Amino acid sequence: MCGIAGLFLKNKALEPQLGALMSGMLNVLTERGPDSAGFAIYGAAMPGYVKFTVRVPFGFNAADLALQLEAVVTEHDDHVVISVPTARAAEIQAFLEKRPEFTIVSIGSRMELFKGVGLPEEVSARFGLASMSGTHAIGHTRMATESAVTTEGAHPFSTGADQCLVHNGSLSNHNDVRRSLVRQGIKFATQNDTEVAAGYLSYKLREGAKLDEALTSALNDLDGFYNFVVGTESGFGVLRDPVSCKPAVMAETGDYVAFASEYRALAGLPGIEAARLFEPEPAKVYFWERAA
Amino acid sequence: MSAVLPKNMESTVNFDLAAASLRELNATLQSLSPDTNQTAWTILNPRGEHALAVGITVPVSVTINGHAGYYCAGMNDGAAVTINGNVGTGVAENMMSGLVHVKGDASQSAGATAHGGLLIIDGNASARCGISMKGIDIVVKGNVGHMSAFMAQSGNFVICGDAGDALGDSLYEARIFVKGKVASLGADCEKKEMTEEDKTILANLLQKAGIEDSVESFTRYGSARTLYHFHVDNVGAY
Numbered sequence: 456m457c458g459i460a461g462l463f464l465k466n467k468a469l470e471p472q473l474g475a476l477m478s479g480m481l482n483v484l485t486e487r488g489p490d491s492a493g494f495a496i497y498g499a500a501m502p503g504y505v506k507f508t509v510r511v512p513f514g515f516n517a518a519d520l521a522l523q524l525e526a527v528v529t530e531h532d533d534h535v536v537i538s539v540p541t542a543r544a545a546e547i548q549a550f551l552e553k554r555p556e557f558t559i560v561s562i563g564s565r566m567e568l569f570k571g572v573g574l575p576e577e578v579s580a581r582f583g584l585a586s587m588s589g590t591h592a593i594g595h596t597r598m599a600t601e602s603a604v605t606t607e608g609a610h611p612f613s614t615g616a617d618q619c620l621v622h623n624g625s626l627s628n629h630n631d632v633r634r635s636l637v638r639q640g641i642k643f644a645t646q647n648d649t650e651v652a653a654g655y656l657s658y659k660l661r662e663g664a665k666l667d668e669a670l671t672s673a674l675n676d677l678d679g680f681y682n683f684v685v686g687t688e689s690g691f692g693v694l695r696d697p698v699s700c701k702p703a704v705m706a707e708t709g710d711y712v713a714f715a716s717e718y719r720a721l722a723g724l725p726g727i728e729a730a731r732l733f734e735p736e737p738a739k740v741y742f743w744e745r746a747a
Numbered sequence: 748m749s750a751v752l753p754k755n756m757e758s759t760v761n762f763d764l765a766a767a768s769l770r771e772l773n774a775t776l777q778s779l780s781p782d783t784n785q786t787a788w789t790i791l792n793p794r795g796e797h798a799l800a801v802g803i804t805v806p807v808s809v810t811i812n813g814h815a816g817y818y819c820a821g822m823n824d825g826a827a828v829t830i831n832g833n834v835g836t837g838v839a840e841n842m843m844s845g846l847v848h849v850k851g852d853a854s855q856s857a858g859a860t861a862h863g864g865l866l867i868i869d870g871n872a873s874a875r876c877g878i879s880m881k882g883i884d885i886v887v888k889g890n891v892g893h894m895s896a897f898m899a900q901s902g903n904f905v906i907c908g909d910a911g912d913a914l915g916d917s918l919y920e921a922r923i924f925v926k927g928k929v930a931s932l933g934a935d936c937e938k939k940e941m942t943e944e945d946k947t948i949l950a951n952l953l954q955k956a957g958i959e960d961s962v963e964s965f966t967r968y969g970s971a972r973t974l975y976h977f978h979v980d981n982v983g984a985y
Contacts, residue, residue, distance in 0.1 A: 699874055699893075702836060702854065718795035718814050718835060732814070732833055734854055734873050737893065 456598040457610075457623040458484025459703075461684045461691050461714035462724075463591040463743050469710055469725070474587030476724060480713075481575040481584075481594045483720040487623075488596030491609035492578040493570025495619045495686045498589040500564045505544045505616075507537040508568045509551060510558040510606065524550070532581040534560065534569050558607075558644075563617030565589075565688055570609035590745060593686040593714075595621040601629070602647040612653035615660055617688035622649040623701045623716060624681035632676065652677060656685070670694045670740045684714055690744035699737040706730040712743045759787040769796050776826075779805045795835065800828050806845070820847045823864060839866045842883055855892065858885045861902075867956045874911070877904045880921055886956040896923055897933065905952050907960065915968055919975060923968040924949050926960060935974040941967045 460480035464470055474496065481492055510533055511517075517535050521528040524547060527538040539547050544562075551557045561568035569582040575596045579585065595610035602608050611619035626632075629648035632655060637643065641654040655677065659669035666685065670692060673683070682701045685692040693714055695703055706713045706721050708730045715721045718732070735741055762772050772790065779785065781804075788809045793799055797816035800809045803826040811819070814832035824843040833851035842861040849857075852870035859875070861883035868876075871889035877896045886905040893911035896904050899921035909927035916933020922945060923936075932938075941949075946962045953960060 697893075699855070704835075704854070717816060718833070719797075719816055722794040722814075728813075732852070734852070737874065 456487045458487035458596040458716045458720065459593070459621050459623050459682060459684050459714065460484060460595075460716075460720055461591075461593040461686075461693070461712075463691055463712045463745075464710065465712070466710035470590060471588045473589045473592055474583075475585045477592045477594050478579045478585045479723045480715060480720045481579055481596055483723070484596040484716060485575050487716055488598045489574055490599055490604045491570065491572045491597040491606070492575035492595060493568070493597075493609045493611055493621075494579075494582075494584060494592055494594035495561065495566050495568040495611045496584070496587050496589045496592040497565045497617075497686065497688065498567065498587065501538060503541055504538050505541050505562065505564055506567060507539070507547060507551065507562055508560040508566075509535050509537060510560055511535055512556045515556075531569060531583060533571070534582065536567050561613040561619065563688065566613075566617045566619065566686065568611055568613060568619055570595075570611065571606050572604060572609065591686070591691060593619065593621055593684050593691055595623075601625050601649075602645055605645070607645045608647045608650075610649060611686065612650050614653045614656045614685070617686075618656075618660075618666075619686045620649065620653045620656060621684050621686075622652055622681055624679060624696065626651060626677055626679035626681065628678040648679070652681070652683065666692060667740050667742060674738055682716070687744070690742060692743075693735050693741040695735055695737050695739070697738040703735050704732060705735055705741075706732050758785075759789055760785050761789050761791055763791040764794065764796060765792040769798065773798065773801060776800060776803050776807070776809065779803070779807060781805050783807065793832070797835070800826070803828070803845075814851070823847060833870070838868075839864070839883070842866065852889070853887075857887075858883050863902075865952075865955060871908065877902075877921070880904065884952055886952055886958070888956070888958065890927065893930070894933070896921055896936075899923070903948055903952060905949065905956070905965070907958060915970070917974055918968075918970040920970060922948065924965040925968065926965050929966075929968070932968065935971045936968055937971040939967045939969040941965070 517528045517530045529536045571578045610621040613619050626648040629651040633651045636654045656669045681696045683694045704718050786807045790811045793813040795816045799815045799819045801821040804824045806825045808827040811830045816835040818837045819834045820828040821840045823845045825845045827846040829848045835854045837856045839847040840859040842864040844863045847866045849868045853868045853872040855874040857872045857876045858866045860879045862881045866885045868887045872887045872891045874892035875894045876891045880899045880902045882902045884903045888907045890908035894913050896915045898917045900919040904923045906925045910929045912930045913933035915936030918936045
């Protein structure tokens with residue numbers, strides 16, 4: 456099963472409520488995915504700085520790391536967000552990659568990515584989602600089918616700087632695609648099918664494809680059933696497989712564009728009664744982006 | 748809430764899902780006796796809940812004021828259910844008799860496997876509308892998605908807009924009438940001549956759905972009947 460929620464705000468006045476609205480959407484989607492949850496949230500960028508979201512061990516001391524790295528470290532349960540000047544990004548990344556107790560969850564100027572095992576309500580509360588603000592967010596509630604219930608198997612999966620992927624469905628050729636991608640140097644941490652889709656997009660982007668081109672080629676190369684929602688620095692994209700068994704509904708008003716697996720998850724959004732509701736068409740790439 | 752009115756006092760009963768549970772609603776509607784005087788019901792605050800007004804077996808009218816989730820009015824047997832909004836997957840699935848009228852759009856598998864009654868969708872229906880229909884009449888005023896009428900066995904399916912890919916794939920004996928364009932026909936579905944009997948059926952359904960289009964503006968599709976009969980030449984494939 457699994458549930459997906461995406462919310463892209465057009466009205467700046469709603470930005471302080473982004474986390475609370477996303478949290479509400481994820482709670483409703485608990486019935487579609489009670490075993491893990493996660494979300495990526497796009498907040499304000501600090502010019503000249505890059506953010507690392509890093510999963511850390513229990514009992515970790517963030518203050519020590521902040522001193523050691525001479526960086527701003529914000530704690531969110533078992534994740535920390537480390538902000539460093541862009542010029543130091545490579546140095547910090549190398550440092551984090553050498554330390555096995557750290558897992559880099561995402562890198563980006565705006566995106567922070569949090570995920571964990573447990574009911575969506577608990578996961579959101581642990582990370583403090585309800586008080587987060589931003590321009591857009593995508594979230595996921597997981598009911599595992601293709602691999603174990605672990606934090607690594609939870610969504611979203613990062614596909615590059617400021618970019619992530621969530622998935623509802625299951626891929627049938629993920630082992631084959633994973634083998635091909637490994638030969639191309641793409642690294643995988645799990646046996647999860649969605650991680651393969653994320654790796655596939657990373658690979659295509661690395662080879663020079665634009666995100667919409669990478670999604671279009673996924674239609675040919677990824678077999679199975681899927682709704683993908685992709686978060687980018689400036690917006691989000693949606694792709695459904697040609698058979699489109701997995702449910703999807705979208706709502707658009709003057710204030711926002713929202714995606715959900717079920718309308719129930721949209722029902723709590725402000726002004727939803729007057730929204731234009733539609734179902735994304737099969738095998739068609741959709742994008743909503745904020746003007747730069 | 749479960750309002751109990753004195754017998755012989757007909758009026759519309761409002762059922763507010765913000766104040767009572769979905770289970771309470773369905774239990775109330777399912778326990779109505781055939782001679783109930785509470786024949787008109789309005790459901791408030793549906794908020795996309797699933798399985799709204801399912802399994803009603805008495806001829807009451809139910810109006811849902813808002814969007815509904817999956818399987819709305821499923822297994823309906825005699826009620827007239829109107830949805831003032833959109834519906835999710837499987838509206839009127841396995842309907843036996845009665846009327847289900849969706850004022851907005853319907854998601855996939857609308858009218859799936861239904862044996863009877865009439866399903867009217869004022870907007871569009873997405874994929875697999877009328878899949879495996881077994882006697883229901885379906886009128887969609889907008890477009891339908893891909894694989895509509897897949898393995899449709901009997902009944903009549905009127906599409907006033909366009910149809911997506913693979914219309915009527917592996918079709919049995921359902922009749923399909925399309926006014927707009929068909930993206931592609933599925934295996935064993937073909938264009939047919941419109942017979943007098945077809946015209947009568949179509950005219951009747953258009954009239955019931957309040958559509959003024961002429962019967963001549965529709966094209967009739969049906970089964971080429973090459974797939975579902977045993978054919979000795981194919982014996983090696985079985």
